[in-house]
Amino acid sequence: MEFSLNSPILFWIVGGILLLVLGQSVFFLIRAWQAGKEMGIETVKLRKTVVSSAIFTIAPAISILMGVLVLSKKLGLALPWLRLSVIGALTYELTAAENAAKAAGTSLSESATAVTGEQFLNITIVMTLGIIVGLVLVPILCKKIQGGMVNLRNKDSKWGEIVTTALFMGMVSAFMGLIFANIGAGLTGWIPVFIMIISAVCMALFGLLIKITKWNWINDYALPICMLVGMASAIPLTNWIGG
Amino acid sequence: MKRSYDEQIHIDGRIWGLIAGVAIVAFPLLVAIIYHLKPDWGVVLKGLIGVAPIFWTVGLIEVFTYIPMLGAGSSYLAFVTGNITNLKAPCAMNAMENAEVKPGTKEAEIISTIAVATSSIVTILIIALGVLMIAPLTPILESPVLEPAFNNILPALFGALGVVYISKNWKLAIAPVSVMLAIYIILPLLGVKGLDGLVGIFVPVGALIAIAVARVLYKKGKI
Numbered sequence: 001m002e003f004s005l006n007s008p009i010l011f012w013i014v015g016g017i018l019l020l021v022l023g024q025s026v027f028f029l030i031r032a033w034q035a036g037k038e039m040g041i042e043t044v045k046l047r048k049t050v051v052s053s054a055i056f057t058i059a060p061a062i063s064i065l066m067g068v069l070v071l072s073k074k075l076g077l078a079l080p081w082l083r084l085s086v087i088g089a090l091t092y093e094l095t096a097a098e099n100a101a102k103a104a105g106t107s108l109s110e111s112a113t114a115v116t117g118e119q120f121l122n123i124t125i126v127m128t129l130g131i132i133v134g135l136v137l138v139p140i141l142c143k144k145i146q147g148g149m150v151n152l153r154n155k156d157s158k159w160g161e162i163v164t165t166a167l168f169m170g171m172v173s174a175f176m177g178l179i180f181a182n183i184g185a186g187l188t189g190w191i192p193v194f195i196m197i198i199s200a201v202c203m204a205l206f207g208l209l210i211k212i213t214k215w216n217w218i219n220d221y222a223l224p225i226c227m228l229v230g231m232a233s234a235i236p237l238t239n240w241i242g243g
Numbered sequence: 244m245k246r247s248y249d250e251q252i253h254i255d256g257r258i259w260g261l262i263a264g265v266a267i268v269a270f271p272l273l274v275a276i277i278y279h280l281k282p283d284w285g286v287v288l289k290g291l292i293g294v295a296p297i298f299w300t301v302g303l304i305e306v307f308t309y310i311p312m313l314g315a316g317s318s319y320l321a322f323v324t325g326n327i328t329n330l331k332a333p334c335a336m337n338a339m340e341n342a343e344v345k346p347g348t349k350e351a352e353i354i355s356t357i358a359v360a361t362s363s364i365v366t367i368l369i370i371a372l373g374v375l376m377i378a379p380l381t382p383i384l385e386s387p388v389l390e391p392a393f394n395n396i397l398p399a400l401f402g403a404l405g406v407v408y409i410s411k412n413w414k415l416a417i418a419p420v421s422v423m424l425a426i427y428i429i430l431p432l433l434g435v436k437g438l439d440g441l442v443g444i445f446v447p448v449g450a451l452i453a454i455a456v457a458r459v460l461y462k463k464g465k466i
Contacts, residue, residue: 001277001278001279002278003278003280009277010274013269013270013273013274014270015371016266017266017267017269017270018367018371020262020263020266021263021266021323021324021363021367022363022364022367022368024259024262024263024320024323025320025324025360025363025364025367026360026364027255027259028255028259028316028317028319028320028356028359028360029356029357029360029361029364031248031251031252031255031316031356032316032353032356032357032360033357035248035353036350036353036354036357038248039248039349039350039353041350041353041354045342045354046353046354046357048341048342049338049341049342049354049357049358049361050357050361052337052338052341053334053337053338053357053358053359053361053362053365054361054362054365056333056334056337056362057330057334057361057362057365057366057369058365058369059396060326060329060330060366060396060400061330061365061366061369061370062369062373062384062393063393063396064326064330064366064369064370065369065370065373065380065384066384066393068370068373068374069377069381069384069385072377077374077377079270081370081371081374082267082270084325084326084370085324085325085366085367085370085371086263086267086323086324086325086367087267087322087323087324087325088325088326089325089326089327089328089329090326090329091329091439091440092298095294095298095440096290096294096298099290099293099294100286100287100290100293100294102290102293103286103287103289103290103293104283104286104290105286117274117278117280118280118281118282118283120274121271121274121275121278121280121281121282122282122283122286122287122290123290124270124271124274125271125282125287126287126290126291126294128267128268128270128271129287129291129295130290130291130294130295130298130299131298131302131325132264132268132302133298133299133302133303133306134302134305134306134322135260135263135264135267135322135323136264137302137303137306138256138260138306138310138318138319138322139256139257139260139261139319141306141307141310142253142256142306142310142315142318142319143253143315145306145307145310145311146253146310146311146314146315148311149310149311149347153347153348158461159461160347161345161346161347161348162415162457162461162466163311163347163454163457164311164312164346164347164351165346165412165415165453165457166415166450166453166454166457167308167311167312167450167453167454168312168336168346168408169408169412169415169416169419169449169450169453170308170419170446170447170448170449170450170451170452170453171308171312171328171332171446171449171450172401172404172405172408172409172416172420172449173416173419173420173422173423173449173452173453174419174423174442174445174446174448174449175328175397175401175405175442176401176405176420176423176424177420177423177424177426177427177428177445177449178397178423178427178438178439178442178445179397179398179401179402179427180424180427180428181427181428181431181438181439182431183428184428184431184432191391191395192395192397192398193398195395195398195399195402196398196399196401196402196405197402198399198402199398199399199400199402199403199406200402200403200405200406202403203402203403203404203406203407204406204410207407207410219341220341222403223337223400223403223404223407226399226402226403227396227399227400227403228399229399230395230398230399230400230402230403231392231393231395231396231399232392234391234392234394234395234399235388235389235391235392237391238391239391
C-alpha cells in the first residue's frame, strides 16, 4: 500500500486508539462516581464537578485543536489528532516533532516537500518514545507514592494537607513566573502579565459577588468565565500594544 | 471479598495503563507493517537525543509531583490522556476547590478523578469533532483576530487560578512566587533562553520551596 499522510487507514487506527482511551475515561468516571456515592458525597456535588469540569475544558480543548492544525500542515491530520488527544501536550509535541523532523532531514516549517513514509515513521517513533516515561512509571510508582502520602497524612493529617497545598503552590508559582518570561522584550512582553492581572481581577470580583449575594452556584462557572475574559482581553491588548 | 476503592483503583489503573500504553506504541508499529516501512534507527536516535534528556527528566519529575497532587485515579488517567499541566491539573484543582474538599483526602481523590475523567472525555470529543469539521473550522481557528486569545490561555488560566490559591494560602505563596518571578525575570535578561520548556522542572522546585517554608511556619504554629 502506498503511504499517504491522510490515508483513511491512519484515521481508523487513531479512531480505534482514541475509542479505547475514551472507554478508559468513562470507566474511571463511573468508578469514581460509584465510590463517591458509597462514600456519601451528594449527587449534586458529583454532578456539579462533571458540569464545571466540562465547561472549564472547552477553551483549552479548542486551543489544543489549534495545535492539531499547526502540526497537521506537515504531518497530516491523523498523527497530531492522536498525539494531542492522548498522552501529549502541544509544547512537547511541537518540540519532539520538530527535533524528529530535523533528524529526518526536513522541518515542520518547510512546507514545499511532503513527508515521506519513512520520515513519518521515524518522527512517530521519536514522538512516542520521547514521552513514554510517564506512561511507564505511573503504573510502577503510583501505589508507592500514594502510599507514602497516606502514611504522611495518617501521622499528621494537617501536615499532609499542607504538603498537598504546597505542591499546588509549586505549580501555580512556576506558571506565574513563566508569564513574566518575556517582559525583557518591552511592552509586548507585558501582554501576558496584563492578561493574568485582568483574569485575576475578574476572579476576585466573582469572589466578592459570591460573598455579597451568597450565590454559591456562580463558583462553578467563575474560572472558565474569567479565563475567557482574560483570553478575550488579549485581542484588544495585542492590537493596541502590538505583538 | 470486595476490594476497597483504594486497592481497586491501582489494579484498574495498571490494567488500563498497560492497554493504553500498548495501543499508543502500536501506532508506529502498525504504520511500519501496513506500509512495509523500516525505521532508520540512526535518525530515531538523533531525534531522541534532542528530546529525551529533557522530556524524560520532566516526565520523571511530573510523576512525583502530580501523583500526590491529583491522587491515584486521576493520575492513572491523566498520564494517559496528557495535557496535564495546561489542562488536567488546573481542572482538578478547580474542581476540588469548588467542591470544598481538602486536598489529599479520599473525597478529593474522587472529585479529582471525576474532573480529570470528564475533562479527558470532553477534550477527546472536541478534538474529534474539530478533526471531522476541519475544513470549515480552519479559517476560524487560523483567524488572526482570535490568535492572541488562544496564545494567551495560560496567563488567563493561571491569573484566575492563582488569585484563588494565593489569597487562601498567601503565607505559603510568597516564597515560591518570589523565587519563580526572580528566575523568569532575571535569567532571560542574562541571555538564558528556552525557559518555557523547563516549566515542568520548576514546578517541583516551587513546591519544595513552598514545603520548606510551610514546615518552618507549621513548626512555629503560624499556619
